[in-house]
Amino acid sequence: MSAFAALADPTRRHIVELLAEGERSAGELAAHFDTSRPGVSRHLRVLREHGLVRAREDGARRLYSLDPAPLAELDEWLARYRGFWDNRLDALDTELARRRTRRTTAKENS
Amino acid sequence: MSRGHCEVRLTRRYDSTPAEVWGALTDPTSLGRWLARAVDVELVAGGAFVLALPGDGGLVQARVRELETQRVLELDWSHADEERSVVRFELAADGEGTVLVLDHRRIDEPIGMAYITRWSQALERLDRELGG
Numbered sequence: 175m176s177a178f179a180a181l182a183d184p185t186r187r188h189i190v191e192l193l194a195e196g197e198r199s200a201g202e203l204a205a206h207f208d209t210s211r212p213g214v215s216r217h218l219r220v221l222r223e224h225g226l227v228r229a230r231e232d233g234a235r236r237l238y239s240l241d242p243a244p245l246a247e248l249d250e251w252l253a254r255y256r257g258f259w260d261n262r263l264d265a266l267d268t269e270l271a272r273r274r275t276r277r278t279t280a281k282e283n284s
Numbered sequence: 285m286s287r288g289h290c291e292v293r294l295t296r297r298y299d300s301t302p303a304e305v306w307g308a309l310t311d312p313t314s315l316g317r318w319l320a321r322a323v324d325v326e327l328v329a330g331g332a333f334v335l336a337l338p339g340d341g342g343l344v345q346a347r348v349r350e351l352e353t354q355r356v357l358e359l360d361w362s363h364a365d366e367e368r369s370v371v372r373f374e375l376a377a378d379g380e381g382t383v384l385v386l387d388h389r390r391i392d393e394p395i396g397m398a399y400i401t402r403w404s405q406a407l408e409r410l411d412r413e414l415g416g
């Protein structure tokens with residue numbers, strides 16, 4: 175399962191949305207769900223395993239927050255392909271002009 | 285559902301007919317001049333569409349997912365060790381010319397990606413909130 179596929183689960187998406195607002199403890203998160211507290215903890219574990227969420231100890235509590243790393247990876251992918259296609263579509267324009275010229279020349283010679 | 289952040293979409297208008305643009309998209313010699321050297325191009329659904337990128341760019345082991353002459357060319361895009369993605373060219377006549385829409389999207393769960401987008405927007409809001 176990829177990091178993004180881990181978000182196909184609606185409970186996990188909701189957890190991510192809550193964490194987008196700021197750090198939360200498992201108890202605070204569980205208050206938003208009908209699911210049992212252990213159920214929420216299981217989802218948090220999956221999110222952590224996929225690098226989407228991280229945890230830190232704060233006294234007796236463990237606080238969860240979003241990990242921006244997968245986002246950075248996505249940005250990098252988008253930037254690379256946007257640049258690649260931008261250049262290639264310019265080159266396509268040149269190629270089409272070449273094809274037009276060739277056709278015109280062929281017509282004149284016939 | 286917006287997928288704004290999870291795909292590359294570029295729109296261009298060319299002063300050539302859809303038939304001409306289609307020719308440049310599918311003719312191996314033309315492909316070599318604007319996209320990448322065509323190693324193996326088989327214009328049928330499920331057919332190979334293998335390109336060699338210049339320099340050490342490596343091979344793109346693409347496959348034809350959808351084909352509608354002068355309208356749609358959709359490819360399964362697989363480059364080196366990257367996750368698989370989908371590249372789609374759509375052509376539409378526009379007066380004397382052609383509008384080409386290029387979409388390049390990742391195959392990852394689109395629902396997940398949409399949420400990543402919202403998450404990204406939330407982080408941007410947070411940045412602004414923090415005066416970043």
